Amino acid sequence: MAAEQETVDGRRLRGERRRAQIIEATLAIVRRDGATGVTHRTVAKEAGITTSLTLYYFATLDDLLVAALTSVTDTYTHRIRRLMDTDEDPLDGLAHLIAESAGPGRERALAERELSTLAARRPALRPIARRWRDNVAELARTRSDDEDAIEALVALTDGLCTAILLDDHEADPDHIRALLGKTLFGDAP
Amino acid sequence: MAAEQETVDGRRLRGERRRAQIIEATLAIVRRDGATGVTHRTVAKEAGITTSLTLYYFATLDDLLVAALTSVTDTYTHRIRRLMDTDEDPLDGLAHLIAESAGPGRERALAERELSTLAARRPALRPIARRWRDNVAELARTRSDDEDAIEALVALTDGLCTAILLDDHEADPDHIRALLGKTLFGDAP
DNA sequence: CAATTAGTTGTACTATCGTACAAGTAGTAC
DNA sequence: GTACTACTTGTACGATAGTACAACTAATTG
Numbered sequence: 001m002a003a004e005q006e007t008v009d010g011r012r013l014r015g016e017r018r019r020a021q022i023i024e025a026t027l028a029i030v031r032r033d034g035a036t037g038v039t040h041r042t043v044a045k046e047a048g049i050t051t052s053l054t055l056y057y058f059a060t061l062d063d064l065l066v067a068a069l070t071s072v073t074d075t076y077t078h079r080i081r082r083l084m085d086t087d088e089d090p091l092d093g094l095a096h097l098i099a100e101s102a103g104p105g106r107e108r109a110l111a112e113r114e115l116s117t118l119a120a121r122r123p124a125l126r127p128i129a130r131r132w133r134d135n136v137a138e139l140a141r142t143r144s145d146d147e148d149a150i151e152a153l154v155a156l157t158d159g160l161c162t163a164i165l166l167d168d169h170e171a172d173p174d175h176i177r178a179l180l181g182k183t184l185f186g187d188a189p
Numbered sequence: 190m191a192a193e194q195e196t197v198d199g200r201r202l203r204g205e206r207r208r209a210q211i212i213e214a215t216l217a218i219v220r221r222d223g224a225t226g227v228t229h230r231t232v233a234k235e236a237g238i239t240t241s242l243t244l245y246y247f248a249t250l251d252d253l254l255v256a257a258l259t260s261v262t263d264t265y266t267h268r269i270r271r272l273m274d275t276d277e278d279p280l281d282g283l284a285h286l287i288a289e290s291a292g293p294g295r296e297r298a299l300a301e302r303e304l305s306t307l308a309a310r311r312p313a314l315r316p317i318a319r320r321w322r323d324n325v326a327e328l329a330r331t332r333s334d335d336e337d338a339i340e341a342l343v344a345l346t347d348g349l350c351t352a353i354l355l356d357d358h359e360a361d362p363d364h365i366r367a368l369l370g371k372t373l374f375g376d377a378p
Numbered sequence: 379c380a381a382t383t384a385g386t387t388g389t390a391c392t393a394t395c396g397t398a399c400a401a402g403t404a405g406t407a408c
Numbered sequence: 409g410t411a412c413t414a415c416t417t418g419t420a421c422g423a424t425a426g427t428a429c430a431a432c433t434a435a436t437t438g
Contacts, residue, residue, distance in 0.1 A: 011436075039425060156372075178337065186375060204415070242417085246415095
């Protein structure tokens with residue numbers, strides 16, 4: 001009844017769409033200019049609306065950043081879950097995902113890094129920011145129950161992304177897959 | 190002669206001292222409030238001087254950030270070099286350094302992360318930002334010539350620091366040492 | 379239909395920022 | 409001693425930011 005009530009009210013639906021539009025505009029800004037580029041004015045302009053709207057839906061700048069981090073993290077969560085739900089080698093999928101940081105996924109990976117770094121100074125963001133690592137750990141657990149190896153694999157994925165983003169490090173999926181395998185299994189099966 | 194000329198001019202010496210003071214104040218701001226807290230005014234206030242002075246020595250905000258990144262990277266470089274110059278187990282020293290990210294070294298580690306992340310959008314900063322990874326790789330090379338293992342170890346150190354900073358992850362030096370050893374040698378010697 | 383709720387628009391305030399610029403002080407060279 | 413150089417102080421401008429607030433429009437409820 002209450003749940004039905006909520007979806008029926010067209011205003012709320014429109015509000016949700018507007019909210020999503022604003023979050024998308026925020027992410028576009030982060031990807032293009034970095035987290036520091038996010039202001040109510042830049043987001044409003046990107047979304048083609050007034051700042052009053054961004055303020056109506058997100059009372060503070062912080063709210064915008066939190067929503068952006070949540071959104072980008074959701075994206076990664078879906079990606080990794082899909083890797084786990086397939087018959088293919090999940091480590092191979094993960095290697096490809098990491099390798100994307102050098103190409104089509106670079107902006108998104110950098111946005112994730114910049115936004116998640118905010119979590120270090122904001123304990124409230126920790127649960128969101130940790131989800132990437134939790135997701136990778138969960139994926140690793142489908143192939144190993146060695147907790148140390150799993151922990152190392154999670155750290156390795158983080159570190160490889162860092163190298164790619166900050167160093168233009170080599171991003172060959174096969175090479176990355178080998179490193180992941182070595183770390184999780186001791187050899188590289 | 191020219192070098193001698195430079196150190197004799199008392200004005201230049203004072204300038205260098207002033208410059209170092211400003212960089213130190215910048216780092217204090219980064220550690221306390223993050224890279225976004227760095228403005229000419231906040232730095233000037235922290236150093237007890239006027240913004241005209243910060244501007245005299247660092248024409249742009251960017252110059253300040255670059256100097257701060259260089260400084261914090263120098264600190265880490267010295268630390269790691271010292272680990273290599275000792276008879277002790279360098280991996281053990283590295284593990285302790287990483288573990289510091291959970292305690293006394295947390296602010297510095299976070300500052301390094303925030304500043305080095307700037308390098309992703311500024312190719313000119315890459316050489317500076319990569320030095321941490323180069324240093325760790327060099328340390329690893331004193332113990333292994335397996336380039337894949339070395340690359341994995343570097344990424345692992347990055348990832349472990351991330352987990353500590355963003356997640357309040359466990360930071361037991363012995364545990365970290367074991368992970369480092371496993372990654373570099375296949376076992377944990 | 380009136381009242382309430384959700385969304386939208388617009389104005390304006392205070393605060394802070396990066397930076398330009400001029401004037402002054404102090405140290406050095408010739 | 410003069411000219412030059414390095415450093416220091418102070419003022420002020422234009423721009424942008426976060427945010428408060430009021431008024432209005434549209435949708436929903438009873």
